[in-house]
Amino acid sequence: MGYEIDLLPVGEESKGGDAIALRFGNLRGVRAEQTVMVIDGGYTDCGDALVEHIKKYYVTDRIDIVVSTHTDQDHICGLKTVLEKMCVGQLLMHLPWEHSAEMERARTSTFWREKLNDPARRMLEAAMELEAIARERDVEVVEPFAGIGTKDGSFSVLGPSETYYEQLLTELVGQAVKSAAQLACEAVVRKMLEAAKKLVPETWLHETLRDDGTTTPTNNASVVSLFEVDGRKLLLTGDAGIPALTSVLDELEESGFAPGDLRFAQVPHHGSRNNVGPTVLDRLLGPAVEDVTRGIACVSAPKKNPDNRHPAKKVTNAFLRRGYPVYATQGVSLLYSHDSPARSGNSPAQPLPFHPAVEDDGGA
Numbered sequence: 001m002g003y004e005i006d007l008l009p010v011g012e013e014s015k016g017g018d019a020i021a022l023r024f025g026n027l028r029g030v031r032a033e034q035t036v037m038v039i040d041g042g043y044t045d046c047g048d049a050l051v052e053h054i055k056k057y058y059v060t061d062r063i064d065i066v067v068s069t070h071t072d073q074d075h076i077c078g079l080k081t082v083l084e085k086m087c088v089g090q091l092l093m094h095l096p097w098e099h100s101a102e103m104e105r106a107r108t109s110t111f112w113r114e115k116l117n118d119p120a121r122r123m124l125e126a127a128m129e130l131e132a133i134a135r136e137r138d139v140e141v142v143e144p145f146a147g148i149g150t151k152d153g154s155f156s157v158l159g160p161s162e163t164y165y166e167q168l169l170t171e172l173v174g175q176a177v178k179s180a181a182q183l184a185c186e187a188v189v190r191k192m193l194e195a196a197k198k199l200v201p202e203t204w205l206h207e208t209l210r211d212d213g214t215t216t217p218t219n220n221a222s223v224v225s226l227f228e229v230d231g232r233k234l235l236l237t238g239d240a241g242i243p244a245l246t247s248v249l250d251e252l253e254e255s256g257f258a259p260g261d262l263r264f265a266q267v268p269h270h271g272s273r274n275n276v277g278p279t280v281l282d283r284l285l286g287p288a289v290e291d292v293t294r295g296i297a298c299v300s301a302p303k304k305n306p307d308n309r310h311p312a313k314k315v316t317n318a319f320l321r322r323g324y325p326v327y328a329t330q331g332v333s334l335l336y337s338h339d340s341p342a343r344s345g346n347s348p349a350q351p352l353p354f355h356p357a358v359e360d361d362g363g364a
Contacts, residue, residue, distance in 0.1 A: 003340065146161045232263040259285060265284070265296075297327070301328040
């Protein structure tokens with residue numbers, strides 16, 4: 001069996017997202033011998049790009065499985081177009097109102113919806129809109145908790161578990177409601193801090209990435225999935241953070257997974273330094289190694305990166321140290337394939353270099 005993973009570019013300036021098309025099976029055979037999937041759809045305009053890409057390169061208008069990893073706009077908006085313009089067999093997405101009394105109450109009442117904090121309301125409304133389109137189109141909706149996957153075992157959801165997802169929802173809806181003035185003030189402070197950052201040196205032996213990065217409950221609720229085709233393991237992470245990835249690794253290691261088993265790894269959250277640390281990367285990729293390539297990593301990154309956040313240099317250095325050179329979309333599509341037909345016009349991509357100076361975020 002072969003596979004093709006296409007990471008399409010998302011975002012022109014500093015804001016990126018994920019839009020991934022893939023297929024696996026006998027890629028030189030008939031459509032019935034292949035499984036076609038979409039993992040996230042980027043912003044709204046990315047949906048059309050996904051549709052055209054699949055029609056052109058996969059030669060089909062039918063998608064077997066669409067996965068919405070989480071409800072952030074840079075991941076979910078384009079999926080509406082995919083559902084509307086393609087024939088979709090199954091949609092994997094979380095339904096927050098099935099796991100939270102507050103979310104269920106807000107789903108049926110505008111009054112209670114307005115009582116939610118902004119991140120919880122955005123999650124709810126995005127999920128409601130996508131689910132409504134799926135129901136209208138008679139697309140089966142399945143919640144992607146750990147253990148869900150294809151019958152042949154080629155695709156499996158590693159996380160989150162239902163219990164962990166419900167914990168994240170409790171944390172999310174329990175956050176205080178912030179005023180527009182508070183949100184604007186926080187945005188200004190973030191910009192000031194980013195502007196004030198200086199660069200600090202890194203070497204192959206000196207790593208400044210730390211284990212204390214934190215991300216939002218919405219990001220930690222991201223679907224983390226594994227593809228295993230012809231004995232090759234490929235990991236897609238969405239925007240999952242350290243606790244989410246740690247939970248996934250706890251389960252993977254019990255099934256015999258060893259660091260460095262991956263041929264392909266998606267860098268979480270577009271390369272944010274808040275989503276990975278040395279400990280989780282050692283468990284996932286293996287310890288730092290010189291002159292050895294264990295696999296490759298890909299990051300969906302915006303075309304420009306003025307704040308050095310997506311991807312952060314210290315993150316791409318960390319992957320490279322562990323034998324996983326990082327390839328970034330940054331305005332172009334990336335293709336990673338095995339046992340697949342050649343595509344005309346494709347040229348080899350170049351990995352990001354090792355950076356001797358990285359962003360200083362207060363660590364040693």
